[in-house]
Amino acid sequence: MLLKTLSLHSFRNYNDLSLNFSDRINILYGENGIGKTNILEAIFMLGNGVSFKTRRDKEILNYESSSYSLRGVFSSENKAYNSTVDIIYQNNTKHILIDKKHVKYRKEIIGKVLYILFLPSDTNIVLGEPKVRRDYFNMLISTLSENYLTTLIKYTKLLKMRNILIVKNSYDANIYNEDIAKYGIILSNECEKYANLVKDKMNSVFDEIFGTTCPYDIKYVSSISDIKDEESYVKKLESTFQTQIKMKTTFFGPHRSDYVFSYKQNNSKKFSSQGENRMFTLILKLASEYVISEIKKTSPILLIDDAMLELDNLKREKILDYIKTKGQVFITVTEKEKLRNFDDGLSFDIFSMLKKEETHN
Numbered sequence: 001m002l003l004k005t006l007s008l009h010s011f012r013n014y015n016d017l018s019l020n021f022s023d024r025i026n027i028l029y030g031e032n033g034i035g036k037t038n039i040l041e042a043i044f045m046l047g048n049g050v051s052f053k054t055r056r057d058k059e060i061l062n063y064e065s066s067s068y069s070l071r072g073v074f075s076s077e078n079k080a081y082n083s084t085v086d087i088i089y090q091n092n093t094k095h096i097l098i099d100k101k102h103v104k105y106r107k108e109i110i111g112k113v114l115y116i117l118f119l120p121s122d123t124n125i126v127l128g129e130p131k132v133r134r135d136y137f138n139m140l141i142s143t144l145s146e147n148y149l150t151t152l153i154k155y156t157k158l159l160k161m162r163n164i165l166i167v168k169n170s171y172d173a174n175i176y177n178e179d180i181a182k183y184g185i186i187l188s189n190e191c192e193k194y195a196n197l198v199k200d201k202m203n204s205v206f207d208e209i210f211g212t213t214c215p216y217d218i219k220y221v222s223s224i225s226d227i228k229d230e231e232s233y234v235k236k237l238e239s240t241f242q243t244q245i246k247m248k249t250t251f252f253g254p255h256r257s258d259y260v261f262s263y264k265q266n267n268s269k270k271f272s273s274q275g276e277n278r279m280f281t282l283i284l285k286l287a288s289e290y291v292i293s294e295i296k297k298t299s300p301i302l303l304i305d306d307a308m309l310e311l312d313n314l315k316r317e318k319i320l321d322y323i324k325t326k327g328q329v330f331i332t333v334t335e336k337e338k339l340r341n342f343d344d345g346l347s348f349d350i351f352s353m354l355k356k357e358e359t360h361n
């Protein structure tokens with residue numbers, strides 16, 4: 001997928017802005033606070049329906065406006081077809097249109113435009129709670145497998161209903177056990193499979209960039225590793241029911257599993273430096289890019305926001321050289337000179353774009 005053009009109206013600090021992009025590297029530069037991340041946010045929204053910053057559209061509206069709109073024209077990599085995505089927010093309601101047709105459910109637009117998003121806050125994946133890692137992998141696997149997404153939705157719904165009954169001390173909670181066991185085992189197996197796949201690709205990516213063995217590792221640690229099959233899963237749900245009542249929750253299952261990240265065999269969360277964690281997340285995301293490209297047979301769009309922070313120049317340049325060989329890239333930077341590897345990229349000077357907006361109004 002390629003984003004050909006983007007138009008923004010009353011979106012964040014932009015009144016009216018239209019941009020034509022390169023199919024390869026697009027550099028958005030300007031000082032802090034000028035509006036670089038806002039453009040990545042707009043691009044992300046066109047593929048996801050929601051922002052990575054907020055779920056509240058009121059925050060996205062230009063301060064002086066009551067409506068905003070975004071339009072992106074995408075084309076397939078072979079240029080065989082174009083597709084227009086519109087997001088229009090007015091009267092406190094958001095409308096998403098693909099090729100001028102209203103989209104009813106957000107899930108209809110997910111997976112159409114593939115992205116890998118690199119944010120300064122990514123080191124949270126290493127340092128945060130297990131949920132942050134589960135969410136990352138759930139999103140990645142859902143992009144790759146519709147079946148995983150539907151199973152995850154069913155499991156989450158049943159688990160919620162089961163936990164409500166547990167809180168009420170009701171044995172009826174156990175009516176969901178067979179389905180929970182069935183879906184729980186599927187999810188757990190898929191998580192393990194994809195964690196191993198991503199780990200393999202991390203090795204390839206690292207070797208390709210640095211020519212040495214990857215020191216980073218990912219291990220899926222299942223909270224149901226003691227369970228062999230659906231039957232023993234159901235048995236455990238029954239035999240530990242009193243403890244569940246005490247804890248007011250179903251305390252095991254894929255929703256309690258974790259992905260343990262390590263650097264040179266030491267747990268990253270406990271021992272790694274900020275620079276090592278930054279590198280870990282970059283390699284993780286590049287490995288995710290690799291997996292998506294291989295399975296979906298199309299390169300995801302790379303949205304890279306100040307993500308090379310904390311890396312020394314040599315490492316940064318090697319990573320940028322690798323990124324150069326990938327699909328379409330949008331990258332933000334305070335000074336254009338920092339991206340000299342991308343001398344053939346198309347650059348956008350946000351400051352002059354805003355100046356032009358002012359003179360038009």
Ligand SMILES: Nc1ncnc2c1ncn2[C@@H]1O[C@H](COP(=O)(O)OP(=O)(O)O)[C@@H](O)[C@H]1O
Pocket residue numbers: 011012013014030031032033034035036037038039058059060061062063064
């Ligand atoms: N809803 C909004 N309306 C107008 N301006 C906004 C809105 N939300 C954020 N901004 C402005 O956008 C700017 C931040 O943009 P951002 O893309 O994060 O900058 P950069 O990434 O270049 O550092 C700030 O000046 C902020 O005040």
Ligand SMILES: [Mg+2]
Pocket residue numbers: 033036037038305306332
């Ligand atoms: Mg920014």
